[in-house]
Every structure is written in C-alpha cells, then in structure tokens.
Amino acid sequence: MKAVQPIRDIEVVEAIQEYLYNTNLRNCVLFSMGVFSGLRVSDLLNLQVASVRNKTHITLIEEKTKKTKKTNKEKTFIIHPDIKPLIDLYIQDMDDDEYLFASRQRKTKTGVKGKPIHRTTAYKMLNSTAQVFRLKEIGCHTMRKTWGYHLYIQDPENLALLMEMFNHSKQSITLRYLGLTQDAMDRAILRLSYSKKRIK
Template sequence: MIVEPINDKKKINDFLTFLKGKNERDWLMAKFRLNTGLRISDVVKVKVSDILTEKFNFKDYFVLQEQKTNKEKKIKLNDSIKTALNTYIKQNKLGHNNYIFRSRKGLNKHITVTQAYRLLKNAAVSIGIENFGTHSLRKTWGYWTYKVSRYNIGLIMDTFNHSSQKITLRYIGIDQGAKDELYSLVQF
C-alpha cells in the first residue's frame, strides 16, 4: 500500500472532528502530529514535563531525541497545539511526570504505537481517507508546510533528516501535477 499525505483540508478537518467526537486523547494525538510532523513512535512517549515547566508554563522549545535517528529535535510549538495541550492537560488533571497520551491500561503507561495507529487508521477509514498509514500525518505536515513555506524543500528536507530533496518530495507526495502548478505560478 502506498501511504500518502492528506492533501485536502476538508478531509483533515473531518478527520479531526471525527476523532474529537470519539475521544479527546486521540484527537489531540492527531492534532499534535499534524502540528509537529513527528513520527508516532516519538509522539506516544511525550510527557507533560517535555513541554511544560514545573510551574506549568510552556517551555520555549519541545526538545526530544528521535527514536529512529537518535538525533535531537527542537520544536517551537505553535499556538494552536499549545491551546489544545493546555486545555487537555488541565481537564485531565495531568501531573508534571504523566504521559500526555496515556494508555487506558494504566496511569503510568503511554498508548502503544500499534494502538495509536489502529485508532487513527479506523478514523481515516470511517471518513473515507484512502492510503492512510503510520506516516500519513507526518507526510501531511510536510505537504502543507511545503506549500505554506513557498516550496522551501530544503528546510523540510532538513526537518525530516532526509538526504536529498528528491526523497523529501516523493515522501510528501509532490508529483507532476504539483510541479505543473508551480510552473503556472510564474508567467511573463
């Protein structure tokens, strides 16, 4: 199966709305991934202490050691995800050392990668998103960041730790149609 980004904003909104109606944790997990471009294996392990100070103020940066690459990643969380995180942490009375995406099997455990994927995949299937896989939300972040950044592939390539622009373009689903659109932008 080819895993693709979600390149339709309505489908992204429908996906988030569906998740929010089912489970706030799952909605936040999807929103977190869409706003950071992180792999699911890095997201499930996030603790309150990773993003908030002891006084429950947001840290300047969310810093993590990527599981796959073992490289340090430094992310400045945007206002949208900060608001969602703040509300969720308060409503669920999470302590400083709690996992944000807790398992229902215990307070000191995080949701597993397999279970997180299963929940997100079921939501995608329920609203008709095709070719959804573990990397779809990461690719979606890359796809939309590429468009919003005015096609700054070098920056996205660096964020994903890819070795070439070609790999990154293929990863985020930029195909000939997108290239054609780019050529139509400049006309003399």
C-alpha cells in the first residue's frame, strides 16, 4: 500500500478550498481546518460548535492512536485568522452543542441533532475532490501532512515543533511522514527566497 501524500502545491490547496466553498461549505471548513491546524481527522470530527465560536484557540485531548502507547494529553491549537471568517460564516446558524461536522442526513430524517460524520465520509470527500484535481495517494492524513509539509518547506526550523506535534522520536520519522523525498527537498531549496512577497 502506497503512503498517503501531502498536497505539495500551495496553488492546488487554494484551488481545493475555492472548489469546496462553491460546492459544500461543511467540507470546505473541514478541509481548511485540516490544512491550517494539523489536527487529526478524528479530532476534527469530534469538535462541537462551542469549541470554535468566539475562540482564538482550540483545546482538546488528542485521541491516542493504536501505534502509540503514550497517554492522551491536552493540546491547544490556534485557529488561523485566514480561516476564522469562513468558520464564523459556517456556524452562524448553528447551536453551540452541535457537532461542527454533523451528519445532515440524520438531522433531516429525525430532527435530532446529528452525530459527526464518519471518518469514511471524510475519506470519500477527500478522494472525490482529489479526482477533480487529478491528485493521487490522498487520504484522511493528507490534510495533516499538508499542514506539516508546508510548515517545514516555509521554515525547516519548524522540524522540532513538528516532531512534538506528531509525537515522533526522530527527525527522520517526521521527514518520511511528510513525504519529504529527495525531490521534495530539492524543490524546497529551489523555492528559497528572501523576498517577503514570496513568503506567505
């Protein structure tokens, strides 16, 4: 099985945001929060509206994965100002106790506030979007990897922070997780610029 890859082209990330904004606002917010926060899909899906309304940060207990024996611990993540207006627009008619990414189907059929969408629903959304943009090797970890990839590309000194975020013990593990192959490293060097216009 091939490893899931980050979206390396910033213009493609922006194009996906625009595409999802015009087709499904919920999916746009999910994708945008994923690539701007580095949160796992499972953590994003468990968020309630109160977690983001009038907030500058999200505080949560990260879900422990099967691959680690470390105990769950509380972490705080800033809500990036670039997506705050989008989130505010999305939640303006929602109650604080609703799940941020609730299943509309259940609410429509029963009138009961929906449970969060399933991880497989998020996966299907990402893959159908990937097909539109002819992207391969895309999955639920793509958003998290995209976030980490561009943090590293824009400033390699972020590597220590990324190791902490991903609970990795070695730099090599983080670099491999982010898909930073030799070609990607070469591109990072070629993109080096000291012009503020290129550093966004």
